[in-house]
Amino acid sequence: MTLNSIVIAGAGHAGVQVALSLRQDGYTGSISLVNDEPWLPYQRPPLSKAYLLGKIDATAMQFRPAQFYTDQRIDLVADRGAAIDRQNRRLLLASGTVLDYDHLVLATGAHNRPLNVPGAGLANVYGVKTRADAEALAPLLGNAKRVVVIGAGFIGLEFAAVAAAAGAAVDVLELGDRPMARAVSPAMSELFRAAHAAWGVTFHFRGAVAEIEGDNGKAVAVLTADGRRLPADLVVYGIGVIPNVGLALEAGLGIDNGIRVDAGLLTSDPHISALGDVACFPCLQNGERPTRLESVQNAVDQGKLIAARLTGKPAPYTALPWFWTDQGHLKLQIAGLSGGADNHVVLGDPAAQQVSVLCFRGEQLLAVESCGRVGDHMAARKILARPPALTPSMAAAPGFDLKAWEAANR
Template sequence: MKAAKHVVVIGAGFIGLEFAAVAAAGGAAVEVLELGDRPMARAVSPQMSDLFRTAHESWGVHLNFRCGVAALEGEGGQVTAVTTSDDRRLMADLVVYGIGVVPNVQLALEAGLDVDNGIKVNSALLTADPAISALGDVAAFPCVQNGERYTRLESVQNAVDQGKLIASRLMGRPAPYAALPWFWTDQGMLKLQIAGLSIGADNYVVLGDAGAQQMSVLCFRGEELIAVESCNRPGDHIFARKILSRPPVLTPVVAAAQGFDLKTWEAENRL
């Protein structure tokens, strides 16, 4: 990568933007192509997307939204350019794809297991064959934080916690999987930490200052707090995980009150 002068990154998710930040810091001209209309749209709120968009643009990253790839050009086994879906030609000596993964379910299909966007498991992480468990990025499980809908999560935390639950079951301590999902990404000087799942969020409360790149977004679905996104506010992330791990009682009205602080509220409302 050190020799690359023109980098095209396909996908403005966590992986794509992490790479874009590193490439830009190394002096490369970076173009990011994204079919959506904002950075990390599937994972974060519009407010957090705006913070990261502003940061990347300040680092010299050029973000191209509603834009895909039409063709790659090359010579002698080396990429030389990318033609975009809007018929532009971008110079490129390095192209990186960061567009997510497709679960490898071939072995599960051959074993006759239920498959639907991953290997389907129950709340104990058992497949249709009670002798077989599945976990991690490939497992579609009934997610408590997503209304018991079958959900597949691509995260280190999820894989580790599911492995622990399966190990406990094998040792005679069965329990349903209900661990709170959490995620992180480091991009330049920005550390984003997310607790919970923001699927279906329709109301947001912002804490902190986006201009100072220190901000948390509390994501609500109706009156229920379902996720907290924290950029360069690690304390908020710690207390958000505690709050989200118990019955939701924090409301948007309370969170939007002047002087509200997650640490103080968590301590005052600890069960």
């Protein structure tokens, strides 16, 4: 079937990549890119770091300038998808506008999991997900003396590092027993806990929020379930995200921890694809179990794959997942998925904050976490992209060098 019109709902990393790759792959039909924010599409990773600190401006975050979209005949539609008419292949927008499509791509992303406690609606309580969030936070950050961060995941810790660098006293409240517990090994958690502590951050583990105490409409403290009171003139939370499946659900598409797609990122409707934070796909590195990943790499690689399929080059999605987070002067890079790991081999020097942790399940290498060892990260991506033969006993041998092993075993 010849495609004359492709509509992309969502203008984050995933949606923009589909549009760019379609043109790069030779697609000449119409492309409508529906953007539900009031500015040009932009990158999100700087929001909790460089943009918040004023190190880069809004223009530097843009994927492309406005003229690029004009030159590439990508129609930026400032609106929001409201309903899908699958029978007639139309996307109804919130404004009442209707976009006809031969193929629809859902890149609707995710939204912050809400903080459902009394006081969450007070004026100085924020999540960090959009440019609007960062712009509201930035002027408050400079005046905040006591900051409470709820959640010790990537976003929470990125903001904690920024707030500490700005001179605030920072308390981090976390339900689990260590930082980034769902994402990294105990050894890497400890490295980052110690680093944050040295920056002046105080952690409160196994701590649940009971209430945010307010005065004249503003938060003044966070009260915990076990009776602690953490004074605050700014509260920031990062407790996960929820995929934006509303459009797909109302249209009757398959839903399973996101929009369910096959290995080619097609939904249960052959005229609709989904990708990025909103898509749950059979992940090769996770035993082909349904998996939803929240990463720039995943959004970009899936965008390229969908564009290739729509221009006649279908293939299953097999890209290796990788992630990163910048906290203070530290960069953590992760290759692979470490879920189910039962053995860890630590390389490097924790005292120098230069460590790689190799995560194994039995004899199988699942993932490599690297801090301050970029070469290890690049080697790990190559090793994990093919059936890895590296075993725990090899990695634990005296003098083992991951980069050298990769070079010798290509």
